Amino acid sequence: MSATNDTPLLELRGISRRFEKKLDFAGKIARFLGAPLREEVVHAVDDVTIGIRKGEVVGLVGESGCGKSTLGRIAAGIMPPSNGQVLWRGTDVTKLDGPASREARLRAQMIFQDPYASLNPRMRVEDIVGEAPLVHGMTTRAGFSAYVEEQMRRAGLDPAFKRRYPHQFSGGQRQRIGIARALAVKPEFIVCDEAVAALDVSIQAQILNLFMKLRSELDLTYLFISHDLSVVEHLSDRVVIMYLGRVVEQAPAEEIFARANHPYTVSLLNSVPRIEARKRAFTTVKGEIPSPLNPPTGCHFHPRCPHAMPRCSQEVPKLKEVAPGHFSACHLNS
Numbered sequence: 001m002s003a004t005n006d007t008p009l010l011e012l013r014g015i016s017r018r019f020e021k022k023l024d025f026a027g028k029i030a031r032f033l034g035a036p037l038r039e040e041v042v043h044a045v046d047d048v049t050i051g052i053r054k055g056e057v058v059g060l061v062g063e064s065g066c067g068k069s070t071l072g073r074i075a076a077g078i079m080p081p082s083n084g085q086v087l088w089r090g091t092d093v094t095k096l097d098g099p100a101s102r103e104a105r106l107r108a109q110m111i112f113q114d115p116y117a118s119l120n121p122r123m124r125v126e127d128i129v130g131e132a133p134l135v136h137g138m139t140t141r142a143g144f145s146a147y148v149e150e151q152m153r154r155a156g157l158d159p160a161f162k163r164r165y166p167h168q169f170s171g172g173q174r175q176r177i178g179i180a181r182a183l184a185v186k187p188e189f190i191v192c193d194e195a196v197a198a199l200d201v202s203i204q205a206q207i208l209n210l211f212m213k214l215r216s217e218l219d220l221t222y223l224f225i226s227h228d229l230s231v232v233e234h235l236s237d238r239v240v241i242m243y244l245g246r247v248v249e250q251a252p253a254e255e256i257f258a259r260a261n262h263p264y265t266v267s268l269l270n271s272v273p274r275i276e277a278r279k280r281a282f283t284t285v286k287g288e289i290p291s292p293l294n295p296p297t298g299c300h301f302h303p304r305c306p307h308a309m310p311r312c313s314q315e316v317p318k319l320k321e322v323a324p325g326h327f328s329a330c331h332l333n334s
Contacts, residue, residue: 007031007090008051010075010108017045017070018262044070044291045081049319054188056143057215057222059236061268062231063289065116065191067245068225069113072191075223076110093120109182112195115174119166120239125152125177126162133184141250147184151264155180156210172203179210189221196231217220229272233257244300245292251326261328264301299331307332 016128019042020052021030025078031037045067051099052058060068064239073079074086077093077201085210086093088104094103113119119128130148139147149159155176166174169203175195194205194210226232231240233253240250241262249262260266290296302312309331317329 002045002327003244003291004270005098008087009054009056010223011051011085011087011090012075013073013085013087014082015045015048015071015074015086016043017067017074017079018043018082018171032088043245043295044292045074047084048242048245048247050240050247050250052221052223053223055215056238056319057224057236059232059239060117060223060242061227061232061239062242063246063285064227064240065292067292068242068243071242072110072193072223072225074249075189076108076191077105078110080116084281095136102136106132106185107187108189108191109185110193111175111178111182111195113197114196115178116166118178121166122203122225124163124165125157126168128166128177129162129180129184132181133186136185138185150183151180154183154214156206157175162312170203171199172175172207175199175203175207179207179214183218187220191223193225194227195224197228204231211235229257229268241268244290244295246300247329248301249326249328250319253327255323255326257325259326261322261326262301262330263305263307263332265328267275267304299329 014212021040023037023039026039050058060071062068070079074081083284088107093101093104126145126148130144133147134141134144148162152159152162152274157176158172159181164178183309196207200205204267211222212235224232225234236253238250239253239256241264242249243264249256249260249265257266257269260269264285271285282298285304290300290303296313298313298315299305299317302308305312311331315331319327319329320333322328322333
């Protein structure tokens with residue numbers, strides 16, 4: 001399903017997010033007395049710009065700790081950025097007020113990785129699914145039960161289970177409850193944060209097929225966060241690769257899997273076992289991902305890159321178009 005509108009449904013423009021751990025009173029005294037203590041700052045997301053068009057599925061890929069979940073929370077409106085703008089249909093969400101602000105928040109929802117931790121264990125399914133639409137006037141108390149049952153059916157759940165608690169369901173069923181909860185407020189944009197990572201492979205396939213079915217029926221737009229490249233390749237129209245808080249490459253899915261440009265993306269793809277390349281030696285990305293408390297200067301990937309040059313440790317590479325719709329941040333393209 002391709003988008004025709006040039007204005008993205010959601011745009012993240014120059015987004016950065018830092019988490020600061022300030023010194024407590026004892027720490028400040030210890031530093032005053034000469035102890036080598038300082039406030040710690042985690043650079044989770046660093047100057048990221050992404051536009052997501054209506055009807056598009058954008059896959060967001062990267063190693064654990066690269067900041068993709070943090071970016072997803074910012075996109076869903078759960079977490080504010082430290083710097084940058086979140087634009088909904090071209091308008092900065094911080095400039096919206098009243099009904100427009102509420103509408104924008106409801107239109108972006110999130111489905112979390114852990115289908116149990118994301119559900120209140122003390123609430124019945126009908127309340128988990130129906131609380132928000134009731135509060136926001138999408139249903140009435142008289143129509144509450146029918147509304148909840150409709151959302152449960154849409155997510156592949158038996159409405160007869162609506163009085164049960166989350167612990168009475170399997171992992172796949174709990175994830176469907178999370179999907180029903182997100183759908184209940186009639187969103188246009190859904191962030192799926194490793195939404196199938198905690199499920200068995202057979203259940204993963206069912207949930208992925210459900211996502212595609214809902215996309216077709218409800219004209220949904222997805223930001224699909226995953227470290228599973230085969231899932232991303234199957235679902236996504238466009239793929240964005242993150243490394244240590246920065247976007248290093250983005251392109252249409254077919255393009256990036258056929259002609260990856262950035263050395264990090266190439267390393268990721270080479271680490272995936274494939275049947276058609278079973279005689280190829282299995283390789284992994286060399287080295288460990290650096291700490292976001294003290295990221296490398298210049299290109300963050302240069303300590304692990306086989307093509308690193310002196311320039312890479314000094315200058316941050318900019319995203320450059322290397323083919324139509326294909327952008328890569330690497331000095332090898334200069």
